[in-house]
Amino acid sequence: MLRAVLRVTFAVLVLAPVFGVVTGLAARAGAGPGAAWWGAAGLGAITVPAVRLSGSLADWVVYRGRADPALAVVRLGAALDAQPDAAAVPATVLQVIVDATYLDSAELRGGAHLSAVVGRPGPDAVVFPVVYQGEELATLSVAPRRGESDLTARDRTVITQLAVHAAPALHGARARADLTEAHARLVHSREEERRRLRRDLHDDLSPSLAGLALSAAAVARRAAGVDEGLVRLADDLYRDIKAAVSQTREIAYGLRPPILDDRGLVAAIRHRTAGVQADRLEVSVRAPEHRLVLPAAVDLAALRIVQEAVTNVRRHAGARACVISLALAADHLEVIVGDDGQGFPERLAPGLGLASIRERAAELGGTVRFGRAPQGGGEVAVRLPLPPGAPA
Incomplete structure (x- = not known):
């Protein structure tokens, strides 16, 4: 009117x-x-x-200059096209809706993977369903602007159109998050099984084989001077068992670095990142005093990421000092490797080392950030989530 x-x-x-x-x-x-x-x-x-x-x-x-439905949909497509992180899709969708309608507050609620909020929608918020292929993915709660009692017809049209066009992107973001979680669970199960196998090989099979080797040596000694054929047979058996013990130890060490289970992540990092005497890089580790009790996949990924990051510092940064920081929260482990070197270039080339860090973090659903350290050099910040029920 x-x-x-x-x-x-x-x-x-x-x-x-x-x-x-x-x-x-x-x-x-x-x-x-x-x-x-x-x-x-x-x-x-x-x-x-x-x-x-x-x-x-x-x-x-x-x-007041608010976009019409067609222009709002175009803006949504451009914003989603420029967003490489699937986890940020819900926040991107909600921000486009708020900007297109000049709203003060809105909330997208659809579970852990499809939730975002801008401001604080009150009880007078209008709820719009976000539906994709007959399934309600989420609900969009939109509060009227200050000084207005309700949304205009144009607001409702714009929001409805945006919800329709955002539904496929939200569905894809949720599917990718579910796939990432499933892959992370698989990696956790694999590494826990590898840790169990390493312990069984090291603690059970290796001592048993060593006992058999001693028995074969005892038979050889008892048969000496009585039956030379039995002595040769016992000696051959002893050597075969000793070879099997060595192979078992190699298999156990290949499954998982034993230092992680024997001495913990912090000690493993100090051992694996120590340079030779001619190395000018001074590496220090800042971590809690107590031993970190972590899932097998998390401490292994942290160790490999730190090793790769410190190797990159030695090869490319020209730094004299490197600081490794570990912080354990209730639901994640944060690892930061910073140096005082020349830092990362403006355009980061996709090298094998950085790609390996990204892949190891992505396997567990973690995130990686390459930036500038407070001391002026480069910094690699990694956040590795802990599975539910993990000790912290």
Whole structure:
């Protein structure tokens, strides 16, 4: 209603001066029939653009520059196309909706992977379902702007259109998050099984084989001077068992670095990152005093990531000091490797080392950030989530 009143008002304001000018010119010219026709033609020619101008002015006053549905959908597509992180898709969708309608608060709620909030929607918020292929993915709660009691019809149209076009992106983001979680569970199960196998090989099978080797040696000693054939047979058996013990130890060490289980992650990092005497890089580790009890996949990934990051510092940074920081929270382990070298270039080349760090973090659903350290060099910040129920 307000929009229609404003359009009429603006049309009158625009056309009234034109009508006055045309009437005055006609009166000066003698107000003949030809002049009247020419005045009517001029007024008709100016009416269409004047009405359009009045409509644009009315839209600007009523909607304050807010986008129409088509333009809002285009903006949504551009924002999603520029967002490489699937986890940030819900926040991106919600921000586009807020910007397109000039809202003060809105909330997207659809489980752990499809949740985002801007401001604090009150009890008067209007709820819009986000549906994809018959499934309600989430609900969008939108509060009216300050000073307004309800959303306008245009607001509802824009939000409905955005919800329809955002549904496939939200569905894809949820599917990718579910896939990442499933892969992380698989990696955790694999590494826990490898740790169990290493312990069984090291603690059970190796001692048993060592006992058999001792028994074979005892048989060889008892048979000495009595049965030389038995002595040779016992010696061969002893050597075969000793070889099996060595192979078992190699298999156990290949499954998982034993230092992680024997001495813990911090000690393993200090041992694996220590340089030779001619190495000028000073590596220090900042970590809690107590031993960190972590899932097998998390401490192994942290160790490999730190090793790769320190190796990159030695090869490319030209640094003299490198600081490794470990912080354990209730639901994640944070690992930061910083140096005082030349830092990362503006355009980071996709090398094998950095790709390996990204892949190891992504396997567990973690995140990696390459940036500048407080001391001026490069910094690799990794966040590795802990599975539910993991000790912390």
